[in-house]
Amino acid sequence: MAKETSHSILKVEELSIGYKSKKGDTLIASDINFELQKGQLIGLVGANGIGKSTLLRTLIKVQPELSGRLFLNQKDLKSTSILELAKQLSIVLTEPLSSKNLSVFELVSLGRHPYTNWIGRLTEADSAIINKALTLVNITALKDKKCYELSDGQLQKVMIARALAQDTDLIVLDEPTSHLDMYHKAYILKLLQKLTKETGKTILFSSHEIDLAIQLCDTMIVMTKDQVVCNQPCQLISEGIFNALFPKDLIVFDEKTGSFRVTK
Numbered sequence: 001m002a003k004e005t006s007h008s009i010l011k012v013e014e015l016s017i018g019y020k021s022k023k024g025d026t027l028i029a030s031d032i033n034f035e036l037q038k039g040q041l042i043g044l045v046g047a048n049g050i051g052k053s054t055l056l057r058t059l060i061k062v063q064p065e066l067s068g069r070l071f072l073n074q075k076d077l078k079s080t081s082i083l084e085l086a087k088q089l090s091i092v093l094t095e096p097l098s099s100k101n102l103s104v105f106e107l108v109s110l111g112r113h114p115y116t117n118w119i120g121r122l123t124e125a126d127s128a129i130i131n132k133a134l135t136l137v138n139i140t141a142l143k144d145k146k147c148y149e150l151s152d153g154q155l156q157k158v159m160i161a162r163a164l165a166q167d168t169d170l171i172v173l174d175e176p177t178s179h180l181d182m183y184h185k186a187y188i189l190k191l192l193q194k195l196t197k198e199t200g201k202t203i204l205f206s207s208h209e210i211d212l213a214i215q216l217c218d219t220m221i222v223m224t225k226d227q228v229v230c231n232q233p234c235q236l237i238s239e240g241i242f243n244a245l246f247p248k249d250l251i252v253f254d255e256k257t258g259s260f261r262v263t264k
C-alpha cells in the first residue's frame with residue numbers, strides 16, 4: 001500500500017504569543033491557527049509593532065509560546081531537539097552580521113554546521129551543496145570576496161545562500177527586504193519565489209512590502225489588531241482583510257489593483 005504523505009510543513013493550533021515576565025504575561029496575539037504547505041512562498045505582513053517578529057521567533061522556538069501547539073513536519077516542536085531543528089529549519093534574521101571578516105564561501109559554509117564534525121571539516125558532499133547554494137542565488141562570482149566588501153543586497157543573497165546550504169525543508173526570514181531599494185526588494189522576493197519552485201523548500205518571510213507579497217506569494221499570513229488570518233492573497237483581498245491593516249486616514253487598499261494608495 002502506498003505510504004501516506006503529508007504536505008503540511010508547519011501547523012499552528014490555538015497559539016497565543018507574547019512575553020512572560022514576573023509581573024505577568026503580555027499578550028501580543030492569540031487564537032492563531034494555520035497550516036503551511038510544502039514548497040510554498042508565504043509572506044507575513046502587518047503594521048509596525050503588531051507582532052510579526054514575535055510570531056516568527058515563536059515559530060522558530062527562539063521564544064516560548066504563551067499557549068497552544070506547534071508542529072514542524074508533524075512533530076510537536078516542544079519535543080524537537082536543537083540539532084533536529086537545525087536540520088529542518090534555517091533562519092535569516094535582520095541583525096547585523098558579526099562575522100563580516102569571513103569570505104562569502106566561508107559564510108555560506110556555516111550553513112553546513114549541523115552536519116559537519118566538531119571541527120567543522122567539510123566533506124566533498126558539503127562543498128557540492130555550498131556551491132549549489134551559491135549557484136542558485138547567482139553569487140558564485142562573489143565567493144572569494146570578504147563579506148565587508150558587499151552591498152546590502154549582495155549580503156542578503158549570501159545569507160539566503162547560507163540558509164540554502166543548511167538544506168532544511170523550511171527557511172524563515174525576518175524582513176529580508178529591509179535596507180534594500182525598490183528594485184532589490186522585488187529582486188530578493190522574486191528570488192525567494194524562484195527558490196520555492198526550484199528546490200521544493202517552503203519559505204516564510206515577514207515584510208512590509210505588501211504589494212509585492214500579494215503578487216508573489218502563494219499564501220499570506222496577515223496580522224491585524226483583531227485577528228491573524230492565513231490564506232491565498234486573492235482570497236484575502238476578496239475577504240477585505242487588507243482594508244483592516246492600517247487606519248484609513250492616509251492610505252486605502254485598492255482591491256482592483258491589489259495595492260495601497262494614498263488618499264487625496
Ligand SMILES: Nc1ncnc2c1ncn2[C@@H]1O[C@H](COP(=O)(O)OP(=O)(O)OP(=O)(O)O)[C@@H](O)[C@H]1O
Pocket residue numbers: 019026028046047048049050051052053054055
Ligand atoms: N522583549 C520584549 N518584551 C516585551 N514586549 C516586547 C518585547 N519585544 C517586543 N515587544 C513588544 O511586542 C510587540 C510586537 O513587537 P514585534 O517586534 O513582534 O512587532 P513587529 O510586527 O515585528 O514590528 P515591526 O514591523 O516594527 O518590526 C510590540 O508592542 C513590542 O513593543
